[in-house]
Amino acid sequence: MQPLLLLLTFILLQGNEAGKIIGGREARPHSFPYMAFLLIQSSGGLTACGGFLVREDFVLTAGHCLGSSINVTLGAHNIQRRERTQQHITVLRAIRHPDYNHENFRNDIMLLQLRSRARRSGSVKPVALPQGSKKLQPGASCTVAGWGRVSQSRGTNVLQEVQLRVQVDQKCSSRFQFYDSQTQICVGNPRERKTAFRGDSGGPLVCNNVAQGIVSYGSINGSPPAVFTRIQSFMPWIKRTMRRLAP
Structure with a gap:
């Protein structure tokens, strides 16, 4: 098997459909x-x-x-x-x-x-999960990792990582009709070509060694920001x- x-x-x-992490780099083996x-x-x-x-x-x-x-x-x-x-x-x-x-x-x-x-x-x-009621704040720097394409034409079989910053909710609510700030997190600077994409779905957003989000969805062309499920709410x-x- x-x-x-x-x-x-x-x-x-x-x-x-394999998806990709855009703008990232190869992770150090087994660092996640x-x-x-x-x-x-x-x-x-x-x-x-x-x-x-x-x-x-x-x-x-x-x-x-x-x-x-x-x-x-x-x-x-x-x-x-x-x-x-x-x-x-x-x-x-x-x-x-x-x-x-x-x-x-x-x-x-x-x-x-x-x-x-x-x-x-x-x-x-x-990995640790959120404890307490303190909400993840805009500006927080977090890491996303995943396997998949690194561009539209080039694939990779090794784990990729990318540093992303949490955005204010308005950046996503103005772009995505169903964005919900209570159960979702807006992640990725619109001015930087760095984001997670389709094949990275389900991967974690890790901030200070705590998994705070789950890759959910984003723009069809992979431009940031993207929407992550807010683990703390669940x-x-x-x-x-x-x-x-x-x-």
């Missing part, structure tokens, strides 16, 4: 040990998303990354290679937020319960769901 998975991954990343690569089977074929480990048995991602089956790769830098650090785990249960709306991407968040627990290592460990649902499904 593993060689097939890697082959499918390579084929997938050559397609137009919480990152997960999701290979998703659905009626429309294979797609890919990002995700991130929040507990040994749970990955958090975007609600629109749902499929009939999902394979999770942890501990990867180059997803085309069989790295000894990699762990391949299938998803036992995908729990999309009950109020997810596919037409406007509201409540675009999903928990994936893994079939077996991830083994912690230097390359695989969970912490009660996340905690309740993981507690209910505890082994």
Whole structure:
């Protein structure tokens, strides 16, 4: 199964829908040990998303990354290679937020319960989630990571990272009809060609070592800013769901 998975991954990343991080750079190998690569089977074929480990048995991602089956790769830098650090785990249960709306991407968040627990290592460990009620402020500098294209014509199989700045809500509410400041974050300076894009969906926005957002959607041409799901708004649902499904 593993060689097939890697082959499918390579084929997938050559397609137009693989998405990209724009204006970023190659990450130092395994410097984002919480990152997960999701290979998703659905009626429309294979797609890919990002995700991130929040507990040994749970990955958090975007609600629109749902499929009939999902394979999770942890501990990867180059997803085309069989790295000894990699762990391949299938998803036992995908729990999309009950109020997810596919037409406007509201409540675009999903928990994936893994079939077996991830083994912690230097390359695989969970990321912290928001605690308390302090809201992420405009101007905060955060990092997004993901696999995919680095331009419209050039792909990559290695993890990319990009530094992005949180924007005032008006930058997104003036551009996106359904932007909701209570449950979403506006990210990416419109004057800089740096952003996350389609194939990076589900990946985390990490600020001061805390996952604050999830890549949700943006402009069709990839120009910033983009919209991220605000994790803090969903912490009660996340905690309740993981507690209910505890082994």
